[in-house]
Amino acid sequence: xxxxxxxxxxxxxxxxxxxxxxxxxxxxxxxxxxxxxxxxxxxxxxxxxxxxxxxxxxxxxxxxxxxxxxxxxxxxxxxxxxxxxxxxxxxxxxxxxxxxxxxxxxxxxxxxxxxxxxxxxxxxxxxxxxxxxxxxxxxxxxxxxxxxxxxxxxxxxxxxxxxxxxxxxxxxxxxxxxxxxxxxxxxxxxxxxxxxxxxxxxxxxxxxxxxxxxxxxxxxxxxxxxxxxxxxxxxxxxxxxxxxxxxxxxxxxxxxxxxxxxxxxxxxxxxxxxxxxxxxxxxxxxxxxxxxxxxxxxxxxxxxxxxxxxxxxxxxxxxxxxxxxxxxxxxxxxxxxxxxxxxxxxxxxxxxxxxxxxxxxxxxxxxxxxxxxxxxxxxxxxxxxxxxxxxxxxxxxxxxxxxxxxx
Numbered sequence: 081x082x083x084x085x086x087x088x089x090x091x092x093x094x095x096x097x098x099x100x101x102x103x104x105x106x107x108x109x110x111x112x113x114x115x116x117x118x119x120x121x122x123x124x125x126x127x128x129x130x131x132x133x134x135x136x137x138x139x140x141x142x143x144x145x146x147x148x149x150x151x152x153x154x155x156x157x158x159x160x161x162x163x164x165x166x167x168x169x170x171x172x173x174x175x176x177x178x179x180x181x182x183x184x185x186x187x188x189x190x191x192x193x194x195x196x197x198x199x200x201x202x203x204x205x206x207x208x209x210x211x212x213x214x215x216x217x218x219x220x221x222x223x224x225x226x227x228x229x230x231x232x233x234x235x236x237x238x239x240x241x242x243x244x245x246x247x248x249x250x251x252x253x254x255x256x257x258x259x260x261x262x263x264x265x266x267x268x269x270x271x272x273x274x275x276x277x278x279x280x281x282x283x284x285x286x287x288x289x290x291x292x293x294x295x296x297x298x299x300x301x302x303x304x305x306x307x308x309x310x311x312x313x314x315x316x317x318x319x320x321x322x323x324x325x326x327x328x329x330x331x332x333x334x335x336x337x338x339x340x341x342x343x344x345x346x347x348x349x350x351x352x353x354x355x356x357x358x359x360x361x362x363x364x365x366x367x368x369x370x371x372x373x374x375x376x377x378x379x380x381x382x383x384x385x386x387x388x389x390x391x392x393x394x395x396x397x398x399x400x401x402x403x404x405x406x407x408x409x410x411x412x413x414x415x416x417x418x419x420x421x422x423x424x425x426x427x428x429x430x431x432x433x434x435x436x437x438x439x440x441x442x443x444x445x446x447x448x449x450x451x452x453x454x455x456x457x458x459x460x461x462x463x464x465x466x467x468x469x470x471x472x473x474x475x476x477x478x479x480x481x482x483x484x485x486x487x
Contacts, residue, residue, distance in 0.1 A: 083110015084448040088275065091170070091177040092116065092154060093161075093194075095123045097227065097257050098291065099183035099211050100150040101264030106179070106271065107153025108441040108450050114173060114466055115151065115457065119158040119485055122459040123147060136434035143433060148456045152428065152438050155454070155462035158487055165486045167192050172471040174199050174206065179271055183211040186221045196286045205284040207274040211267050215290035225291045227257035234259065234295025239302055241315045251315065263294045324370035325377060328407060333389040335407035338397070343367060348400050353384050428455040463487055 085106060092103040092115040100115075100123070107113040117123050128146040135141050157173075160166040171194075174180060180199060182189055189195050196208040210216065213225010231237045231253050241252030270287045278284055296303075301322070302313040313321060318337065320326035326339040340346050343366055350359040358364050358380070363373045370377055385393065390406045397404045408416065414425055423440055430436045433455075441450045467473040473481065481487045 082448065083108075083451060084445060086110035086448075088112070088179060089177045090114065090179040090181060091173055093170075093180065093182035093184070093189070094211070095183065096125060097146075097150060097260035098263040098267070098289075099181055100125075101261055102209070102211070102267040102271070103154065103181050104150050104152060105264070105268045105441065107454075108443070108452075110448065110451065111179075113154040114177070114462075114470075115154040115156050116159050116161065116170065116173075117156055117459060119160055119460070119487060122156070122158070123151070125150075126459065133433050133436070135432055141432050143430075143456075143458075148436070148438070151456040152452065153454050154457055155466055156457035156460055157463045157466045158460035159463075160486050161189075161192055161194065163484075163486050165481060165484070167194060169467065169471055169473070169481075169487070170194055171199075171202055173466075175202050176470045177203065177206070178275070179207045179209070181209045181211070181267065181271070185224055186210075186212055186216055200284060203284070205278055205282060207271055207278065207284050207287070209267050209271055209274075209287040209289065211263055211289045211291070213290065214292045216288045220292070227260045227291070228253050230259045230291045230295045234292055235299050235302070236295055239299070239313050239315055242317050243315045243319075246317070249315075259291050259295045259298075262298055263289055263291045266294050319374070323367060324374045325381060327378070329382060329385040331385050331388060331390045331393055336385065336390050336393055337405055337407055339403040340367075340370075341403065345402050346370070349397065349402055352396050352400055352402075353381070355380075355384075426452050428452055430455040431458055431461070460487075 088106070088111040090103055090106050090111050090113045092099070092113050094100050094103060094115075103113050103115070115123075125147045126142070126144055129144040130140075131145055132140050133143040133145060133148060159169050161170055190198070196206075196210075199206050199208055212221075213230065214220035214223055231240075232251070236259070237251040237253055240254060241250055242248045267287070267289045270289060274285050274287060305311050305313050305321075318328040320339070323340060326341075328335050328337050340349055346364070346367075347356075347359040350356050362369065364370050364377055394404055394406060406412070413419055419425075424442075425437050426440050427435050427437055436455060438452065438455075440452075443450055464474070464478065467478065467487070478487070
């Protein structure tokens with residue numbers, strides 16, 4: 081069955097993380113994605129290692145796990161867009177594409193004659209999405225934007241990490257490039273919205289996605305705490321600033337995360353813990369009181385949790401409809417029975433790696449299911465195929481461009 085975007089072709093001029101994440105989502109939905117990379121070098125994340133993936137014989141390759149994680153489903157074409165011949169090829173490809181996604185520094189592609197104003201003269205209904213650090217305008221527009229810097233400037237780092245006064249206190253970035261991931265998702269949403277608008281109006285449009293904007297917008301409740309009350313949220317570690325008890329607890333063999341969302345849940349929880357009278361104690365009966373007396377409450381709960389292993393507590397608490405779960409490492413994640421049942425690990429055939437695992441897309445369509453057909457491509461793997469089909473470049477012309485280093 082055809083994917084939801086099987087009628088859409090995307091020209092992918094992105095590198096690093098946010099842009100490739102967006103175009104991978106589009107590819108998962110069935111779009112044909114043509115990824116343009118620099119000859120010889122390719123997307124810079126191809127070099128992000130070690131670790132590098134190992135082939136079927138256990139030998140290290142030049143395929144980085146970073147690149148492999150955000151580039152499945154795409155065709156790799158090598159074109160030097162700084163040359164006039166390369167720019168001409170890109171224009172020929174644009175004429176056959178519905179969407180163009182790029183994440184160069186502001187002004188780079190217009191300088192090459194590949195900006196939105198140039199492309200819409202070739203394909204008037206093109207949906208053109210630019211992903212940059214700070215956006216197309218403003219005092220920071222010319223700055224390069226990378227995820228950790230944006231986490232710091234956008235406030236995310238200020239509310240992430242151990243609270244002041246505790247061992248290890250200080251701001252901390254998230255364990256992954258979270259702003260890049262969110263920016264890629266916002267770009268995908270924006271592209272789908274623009275395609276829907278085009279389907280009824282016939283009009284293409286330009287989309288400006290800034291990592292900085294995304295980071296600021298993502299701090300939803302924390303933003304409102306400041307904007308409405310003038311309070312600047314502080315780091316809380318794993319503790320919720322709104323609910324208690326909601327945090328990690330050390331058990332006999334590991335860590336558990338518990339989240340009590342309301343007062344009735346706390347009543348059920350304390351019955352499970354064998355201390356139902358605590359739910360009637362005025363210090364703990366209401367969430368506001370539990371927050372005021374959190375340290376006292378947590379001290380009592382910590383002693384209780386140490387009496388059993390994580391698995392036993394999760395079985396008791398989760399079966400009562402109370403949110404909780406183990407703090408898993410990545411190995412434990414992929415061994416989790418729910419993750420296995422939901423088939424979050426899938427396998428693809430790679431030219432060098434053989435059968436390789438990738439992480440499934442979390443979207444579950446009933447009518448147009450996600451399909452996994454193309455492994456993350458080798459550099460330039462599809463250059464000959466794509467240029468022959470869409471730019472009618474083959475034979476002697478193709479070889480001349482190779483000799484000149486254009487492709």
